[in-house]
Amino acid sequence: MPDQTRRIVGRAAGLAAFLTALAVCTGDAVARTFPFGPERRGVNDLSNQFVPYHAHLWDLLHGKADGGPLLNWQSGWGTSFLPDLGTYLGSPFALLVALFPRADIEYAVYVVTILKMAAAAAAMTVALLRLRPGPWWAAAVLGASYGLCGWAVMEATYNPMWLDGLIAFPLLCLVGDWVREGRRPLLGPAVVALCWVANFYTAYMATIGAALVLLVRLLLANELRIRTLMRAVVTVLLGIGIAAPILVPVFLGSTRAYPGVTRQFQPVDWTDFFARLLPATYSFSSPAAFLGTGTLLLAGALLFHRNVPRRERLVWAGFAVAVAVSMQWGPTHLVWHVFATPNGSPYRQTFVLSGVLVLAAWLALSHGWPGRRELLGGAGVVAAVAVGATASDLVTGWTYPLLAVGLAAAGGALWCAARGRGRYGVVAAVLLAGSLVGQAAATTAYADRERLSRLDDYPAWGAEQDRRTAALAEADGWPEYRTDSGRQQITGNEPLLLGGQGVAYYSSHTPEVLTRTLAALGGGWTSRGRNLQSLDNPVTDALFGVGARWRDDRVVRTEPVLPLVTVRPEGTDAPRYGASPFRNQEMLLGSSVYTLPVDGVCPVGSEVFLWAPDMRGTARLGAGGRTVKLAGGMPKWRAALTSLGPQETAGTKPVLKGNGTRGHQVGCLDRERLTTAVDALRAKAAASITSVHVTDSGIRAELPPGTKGTVVLASPRIAGWTCDDRPADAYGGLVATKIDGRTWVTCDFRPPGLRAGLAAGAAALILPAALTAWKRRTRHRRRPGTPDPLTRDMAMASAGDTGR
Numbered sequence: 001m002p003d004q005t006r007r008i009v010g011r012a013a014g015l016a017a018f019l020t021a022l023a024v025c026t027g028d029a030v031a032r033t034f035p036f037g038p039e040r041r042g043v044n045d046l047s048n049q050f051v052p053y054h055a056h057l058w059d060l061l062h063g064k065a066d067g068g069p070l071l072n073w074q075s076g077w078g079t080s081f082l083p084d085l086g087t088y089l090g091s092p093f094a095l096l097v098a099l100f101p102r103a104d105i106e107y108a109v110y111v112v113t114i115l116k117m118a119a120a121a122a123a124m125t126v127a128l129l130r131l132r133p134g135p136w137w138a139a140a141v142l143g144a145s146y147g148l149c150g151w152a153v154m155e156a157t158y159n160p161m162w163l164d165g166l167i168a169f170p171l172l173c174l175v176g177d178w179v180r181e182g183r184r185p186l187l188g189p190a191v192v193a194l195c196w197v198a199n200f201y202t203a204y205m206a207t208i209g210a211a212l213v214l215l216v217r218l219l220l221a222n223e224l225r226i227r228t229l230m231r232a233v234v235t236v237l238l239g240i241g242i243a244a245p246i247l248v249p250v251f252l253g254s255t256r257a258y259p260g261v262t263r264q265f266q267p268v269d270w271t272d273f274f275a276r277l278l279p280a281t282y283s284f285s286s287p288a289a290f291l292g293t294g295t296l297l298l299a300g301a302l303l304f305h306r307n308v309p310r311r312e313r314l315v316w317a318g319f320a321v322a323v324a325v326s327m328q329w330g331p332t333h334l335v336w337h338v339f340a341t342p343n344g345s346p347y348r349q350t351f352v353l354s355g356v357l358v359l360a361a362w363l364a365l366s367h368g369w370p371g372r373r374e375l376l377g378g379a380g381v382v383a384a385v386a387v388g389a390t391a392s393d394l395v396t397g398w399t400y401p402l403l404a405v406g407l408a409a410a411g412g413a414l415w416c417a418a419r420g421r422g423r424y425g426v427v428a429a430v431l432l433a434g435s436l437v438g439q440a441a442a443t444t445a446y447a448d449r450e451r452l453s454r455l456d457d458y459p460a461w462g463a464e465q466d467r468r469t470a471a472l473a474e475a476d477g478w479p480e481y482r483t484d485s486g487r488q489q490i491t492g493n494e495p496l497l498l499g500g501q502g503v504a505y506y507s508s509h510t511p512e513v514l515t516r517t518l519a520a521l522g523g524g525w526t527s528r529g530r531n532l533q534s535l536d537n538p539v540t541d542a543l544f545g546v547g548a549r550w551r552d553d554r555v556v557r558t559e560p561v562l563p564l565v566t567v568r569p570e571g572t573d574a575p576r577y578g579a580s581p582f583r584n585q586e587m588l589l590g591s592s593v594y595t596l597p598v599d600g601v602c603p604v605g606s607e608v609f610l611w612a613p614d615m616r617g618t619a620r621l622g623a624g625g626r627t628v629k630l631a632g633g634m635p636k637w638r639a640a641l642t643s644l645g646p647q648e649t650a651g652t653k654p655v656l657k658g659n660g661t662r663g664h665q666v667g668c669l670d671r672e673r674l675t676t677a678v679d680a681l682r683a684k685a686a687a688s689i690t691s692v693h694v695t696d697s698g699i700r701a702e703l704p705p706g707t708k709g710t711v712v713l714a715s716p717r718i719a720g721w722t723c724d725d726r727p728a729d730a731y732g733g734l735v736a737t738k739i740d741g742r743t744w745v746t747c748d749f750r751p752p753g754l755r756a757g758l759a760a761g762a763a764a765l766i767l768p769a770a771l772t773a774w775k776r777r778t779r780h781r782r783r784p785g786t787p788d789p790l791t792r793d794m795a796m797a798s799a800g801d802t803g804r
Helices: 003-030 044-061 082-088 092-099 102-131 136-147 150-158 160-181 187-198 200-220 226-242 244-255 270-275 293-304 310-326 330-336 350-366 372-388 399-419 423-454 463-475 494-498 512-520 538-543 581-589 671-688 754-781 789-798
Strands: 482-484 546-551 554-557 565-568 607-611 616-621 628-631 642-646 654-659 665-669 691-695 698-702 708-716 721-723 729-731 734-740 744-749
Touching: 003 102, 003 136, 003 150, 003 423, 044 082, 044 092, 044 102, 044 150, 044 160, 044 494, 082 200, 082 244, 092 102, 102 136, 102 150, 102 160, 102 350, 136 160, 136 293, 136 350, 136 423, 150 160, 150 350, 150 423, 160 187, 160 200, 160 226, 160 350, 187 200, 187 226, 187 244, 187 754, 200 226, 200 244, 200 310, 200 330, 200 350, 226 244, 226 754, 244 754, 270 372, 293 310, 293 350, 293 372, 293 399, 293 423, 310 330, 310 350, 372 399, 399 423, 463 494, 463 546, 463 554, 512 708, 538 546, 538 581, 538 671, 565 671, 581 607, 581 665, 581 671, 607 654, 616 642, 628 642, 708 729, 721 734, 734 744
Parallel strands: 482 546
Antiparallel strands: 546 554, 565 708, 607 642, 607 665, 616 628, 616 654, 691 698, 698 744, 708 734, 721 744, 729 734
16 A cells, blocks of 8 residues: 555544544533533443453553452452453453553543544544545545444443444454455454454454455455355454454353343334434434434435446445344344344344445445435435334434434535535535534433433442442451452442452353352342342351451451361261252351241341342331341342341341242341351361462462361352362362362362363464465475466456456
């Protein structure tokens, strides 16, 4: 590419990135949303997952995390981290959080989000100019319309990992160009690998979309050859192979996760589908395909553009319609979503439709500025969409005024552009860019307000979070004991955000064994078992070594607790859990510490606990006891085992108000018996374990000679644990291994699939390098003047000869 062309492309990409960032920031400022005002930005997964995971990444990068890239000691009492790293933090942009102060992690995530949108706009601009030459500033505006598509500013803005797919689609279209031309055989797989590592889920969708774009281009150019298709397949497979060290553990982590909800796809009404192409509409369960009226006008004008070959017009228009229809048909919907309807927004592939419409708009514009016929035809398409959306409840009072103003501005811009350069060109650029930025900013502001009224929202980081973080850090004693961030949770991943080593954990990879073990011991959850809550209970605190926790607006000590590693006597059977969490806790402890009264009345001096997992309401002990809220509602919500306080008066019973109270159980904890049981186990541990060394991915315990029994690590026995180079045993859902006289035990964690992924990645890296070396060697051995096969094929193709 000549230097002048590079400068033009760079200028266009920079303008696209600037327009995108300007529109999003303006919209957020108008809505007075963080960081431009007091309104909360943190909704749903943004606060529950992405901000805490980026905070943990900050800790990892600064050497302050408990655990490493393989094992996360802070969540779920110790769980696999590589699948979460690959799912939520795989993007290179995520590394930028290290440049911000830890307390400004929300600012960091916001900046990363804006940069991803800007990068997607820049990448699409480059792809457009690579597709066909044309006015650089117009390519920048269309690229920005892609970065500002409704899917990005409404859906992906609070699921920033999806934005990596927005970047991947134009990048993979560029890879398709290289495949078509037989160029850059090493860079192509590298780009594919980067896209799949950044976010495999949306990269999968982007790969399908880019593959379809390549097929359309090959078909139109009469270049649909087996050799080209095989080259494309090999490029993608090599790229996925290079990404295998991340992808395989992520895939296996998903297969071992607690089962999520299974949904049946229900397509939206076509009136809603059309409405989502327009500005200032919002819905969680319909495709946010808004692109800006100018882009929609140009895409509609393609069918009527006489400078575009008729076959090309029909194929690209049919392609765009086919992509839209595929989103509404069940079988193709499943193909787009890896054969499983997602739990949440069912139109996560919408960004591909947006990209295809932008490509169509550029094809219309790059063949020449549309004239009156083309503009009228495009306006007719926009009008048809607007009329089709009139029956939709998603249309708001701002939709049609914004549409009309945008249509007038875009039409005026295109009319001015057709008049020539100079001031007409400046007016055209200002009108087209201004209409896009205005509509996108208004749509962003509208979405900001609607999200707060429709989705769960969470407070931004402030003085209270600073205070809790400082208190938890001061009390931290890991690995001597755990510190729990408490039941007063701000997010589903509070230990990652505020510190400590609790059981609270929310991920797509929440292990089934962790969820079932915690549920057996009385734990609560949301999100149907994938968002686990802290369990504030003296017995589980003792069992899992929780020596300090946040409770009642302060950190409290919870002594006595067991060490991280204990030895259970030889011949002790592993617990087999039943329906009662009280009895399950006792089995894991090895002692009886609860009384289960038939009439619900506990002995005076005991602590009263209520087990009502399905209850949604309030409970208290007698008329004057403190009121405790329970947020059950199986299967989506499960209320945790809850303390109602000490039994001070004989005959006082729990008073329950709400739904789901049937089948509740009362347990009376004897603190003295608990202390005795814990002291006995601590004494046994002190006699059986000389020292314990905790690493970023495991533990090593030194034992006196002749020690026998079962070594138990107070962490869930998730897949990947080995002890002394063989799969670890399980003891009540915890990591365990039998010993018979050994003086040491080493337990290490390696995510399942890591070794296979590394082998596949190494093979994928070596193979193209070896093939390149072989080709060069063959070329040197060939007689002077004899062209290699690739050069011969390209020469024949340029001469119009297929070689057949």
